[in-house]
Amino acid sequence: MSSAKRTAKDALLEFKVSGRQLALTAGGSWTADRAGDLERLVDAALKRARDAAAVDINMARVERLDTYGAWLLERLVRGFAAAGREARVVDLPERYRDLVGEAGRINLGKVAAARQGRLATAIAAIRRTAFGIGRDFVMIVQMLGALAIAGMRCVIRPWTFRFTSMVHHLDRVGWRATPIILLITFVLGCIIAQQGIFHFRRFGIEIYVVDMVGILVLREMGVVMVAMMVAGRSGSAYTAELGSMKMREEIDALRTMGFDPLKILILPRVVALVIALPILTFIGSMAALFGAALVSWAYAGIGPEIFLSRLRDAIELDDFVVGMVKAPFIALIIGIVACVEGLNVKGSAESLGLHTTASVVKSIFLVIVIDGLFAVFFAAIGM
Amino acid sequence: MAVLGNEAVIGVRDLVVGFGETVVLDRVSLDVLRGEILGCVGASGGGKSVLMRTIIGLLPRRAGRIAVFGADLDGLSEQGLRAIERRWGVLFQQGALFSSLTARQNVQFPMREHLRLSRRLMDEIAVAKLEMVGLSPDVRDKYPSELSGGMVKRVALARALALDPDIVFLDEPTSGLDPIGAGEFDLLIKTLQQTLGLTVFMVTHDLDSLHSVCDRIAVLADRKVITVGPIAAMLASDHPWVKAYFRGKRSRAIDAAEIA
Numbered sequence: 001m002s003s004a005k006r007t008a009k010d011a012l013l014e015f016k017v018s019g020r021q022l023a024l025t026a027g028g029s030w031t032a033d034r035a036g037d038l039e040r041l042v043d044a045a046l047k048r049a050r051d052a053a054a055v056d057i058n059m060a061r062v063e064r065l066d067t068y069g070a071w072l073l074e075r076l077v078r079g080f081a082a083a084g085r086e087a088r089v090v091d092l093p094e095r096y097r098d099l100v101g102e103a104g105r106i107n108l109g110k111v112a113a114a115r116q117g118r119l120a121t122a123i124a125a126i127r128r129t130a131f132g133i134g135r136d137f138v139m140i141v142q143m144l145g146a147l148a149i150a151g152m153r154c155v156i157r158p159w160t161f162r163f164t165s166m167v168h169h170l171d172r173v174g175w176r177a178t179p180i181i182l183l184i185t186f187v188l189g190c191i192i193a194q195q196g197i198f199h200f201r202r203f204g205i206e207i208y209v210v211d212m213v214g215i216l217v218l219r220e221m222g223v224v225m226v227a228m229m230v231a232g233r234s235g236s237a238y239t240a241e242l243g244s245m246k247m248r249e250e251i252d253a254l255r256t257m258g259f260d261p262l263k264i265l266i267l268p269r270v271v272a273l274v275i276a277l278p279i280l281t282f283i284g285s286m287a288a289l290f291g292a293a294l295v296s297w298a299y300a301g302i303g304p305e306i307f308l309s310r311l312r313d314a315i316e317l318d319d320f321v322v323g324m325v326k327a328p329f330i331a332l333i334i335g336i337v338a339c340v341e342g343l344n345v346k347g348s349a350e351s352l353g354l355h356t357t358a359s360v361v362k363s364i365f366l367v368i369v370i371d372g373l374f375a376v377f378f379a380a381i382g383m
Numbered sequence: 384m385a386v387l388g389n390e391a392v393i394g395v396r397d398l399v400v401g402f403g404e405t406v407v408l409d410r411v412s413l414d415v416l417r418g419e420i421l422g423c424v425g426a427s428g429g430g431k432s433v434l435m436r437t438i439i440g441l442l443p444r445r446a447g448r449i450a451v452f453g454a455d456l457d458g459l460s461e462q463g464l465r466a467i468e469r470r471w472g473v474l475f476q477q478g479a480l481f482s483s484l485t486a487r488q489n490v491q492f493p494m495r496e497h498l499r500l501s502r503r504l505m506d507e508i509a510v511a512k513l514e515m516v517g518l519s520p521d522v523r524d525k526y527p528s529e530l531s532g533g534m535v536k537r538v539a540l541a542r543a544l545a546l547d548p549d550i551v552f553l554d555e556p557t558s559g560l561d562p563i564g565a566g567e568f569d570l571l572i573k574t575l576q577q578t579l580g581l582t583v584f585m586v587t588h589d590l591d592s593l594h595s596v597c598d599r600i601a602v603l604a605d606r607k608v609i610t611v612g613p614i615a616a617m618l619a620s621d622h623p624w625v626k627a628y629f630r631g632k633r634s635r636a637i638d639a640a641e642i643a
Contacts, residue, residue, distance in 0.1 A: 039501060067547050072504075075507070107520070108507060351528075
């Protein structure tokens with residue numbers, strides 16, 4: 001900061017009223033650094049000028065002027081003009097003429113977006129969300145249809161199916177997911193059994209914990225837990241991959257080369273998921289039962305043989321089938337949601353993040369909805 | 384020309400920059416004078432962008448000194464460096480707009496950080512800057528992904544100019560623009576430079592830009608600045624690379640036009 005600037009600090013804009021004539025004297029540096037102070041002075045000057053008929057703005061003592069200063073001068077002039085006063089800018093140094101002229105040509109238009117009332121904003125938000133849900137549903141159905149067609153084509157001409165790609169994705173979403181799924185379902189089985197034992201003990205019927213764990217894990221918990229894990233682990237990865245490919249125009253590039261992105265990118269991914277999820281569900285359920293058996297042994301003294309024989313009595317094949325039948329459908333919905341969200345990514349990094357989050361949240365939500373629908377369905381057919 | 388004085392706002396002395404084994408710039412010295420548009424040319428991969436990025440502090444240097452506004456960058460405190468950074472604006476080759484902000488928010492971003500202004504004034508100045516770079520009002524609230532390449536460059540220029548800098552660094556401002564768009568952009572830079580009194584350091588490949596807007600041209604070849612001077616000096620130069628660059632096949636048309 002130079003000393004000149006310091007001394008000029010209080011003299012950015014001075015007022016002098018003589019009769020009905022208002023004289024403004026500008027000075028110092030009308031620059032970005034002082035723009036905040038200057039704006040207040042300009043607004044104050046506009047208020048002061050109510051009674052004045054004519055206004056002179058003397059710019060001779062301005063030491064520096066940049067776009068900020070030029071714009072505020074223009075705002076001053078426009079403000080007076082809007083109030084029906086004539087403002088003259090006098091003694092503007094030659095070197096600032098261009099800039100001030102440039103500022104005079106600025107057409108602000110509508111500067112800030114019109115602010116709506118709170119109620120209107122809320123209604124607009126609800127409307128947007130409702131339409132969003134509707135659009136999501138339509139897109140999921142569209143994707144399902146498109147996948148069905150692509151799948152049919154591959155059935156007719158099997159050699160067009162991207163088998164290698166599918167195996168690659170199967171490795172990623174199936175094989176590599178196995179350890180974490182085993183661990184989590186195992187721990188979950190332990191926890192359910194332990195809680196069950198504590199509660200059943202009060203009635204002296206600890207053995208029924210086997211029934212509870214067996215039915216719970218095989219019918220519901222196994223598939224739902226694994227599906228949530230897969231949605232978080234693999235669904236999000238699908239969305240992020242497809243989204244970044246979309247951002248870099250890779251998907252457009254595929255299309256221009258005559259390839260169908262649906263067939264090349266999406267079908268192998270979804271098929272891999274549909275194969276992987278039942279397998280993961282099966283091993284996950286087994287891990288949960290194993291955990292439950294260990295805990296029953298440790299806490300309630302129910303040995304492995306008793307556990308197994310009780311399990312055989314408690315569950316039927318139907319329970320197992322009910323769990324497993326759901327798995328491919330749930331996989332399909334996770335895959336479709338992930339791919340739809342991926343393809344909806346717009347150009348920005350923020351959009352990629354938003355859609356990845358949306359992909360996981362929507363898949364988990366739909367997993368539970370579908371699980372509920374299946375429960376209603378199986379109850380109706382008596383399974 | 385628009386050169387107001389001979390004071391150097393950027394002084395580069397004996398600059399050495401390299402990556403690993405390779406030395407990209409070897410003892411480069413260059414002055415950028417107040418109020419001029421300096422074009423920096425050289426072969427692709429010849430270190431033009433490296434020179435620019437080293438001056439603005441994005442790349443480390445092995446040796447040499449850089450002075451900006453007469454202050455040696457090495458001798459400056461963190462705060463002093465910030466104060467200098469506030470006085471320059473940079474237009475990156477790809478625009479480097481923040482993709483999650485609209486055009487207007489992109490321009491407002493530096494103001495928000497460096498100045499204390501009312502919301503209204505920030506809005507107005509941002510709009511003023513976007514107007515000055517020739518963008519229509521409907522662009523203001525669009526996101527970078529919705530803009531064309533030329534618009535992105537203009538928004539990026541508006542952002543580079545947001546704080547009314549004294550120096551603007553432009554990295555290939557006209558690359559990726561059609562000749563008409565590039566011509567308009569050149570004119571824009573010239574106009575802004577004259578109205579705002581800017582000093583412009585421009586890395587470019589565009590012979591038209593060099594002819595029409597640059598006051599002086601610095602040629603980087605063989606890891607050095609081999610010559611600095613106005614376009615006439617370039618055309619008269621005997622150095623084989625300079626000759627090939629300015630008097631090669633692609634420059635014939637311009638030559639012919641100038642002679643006529």
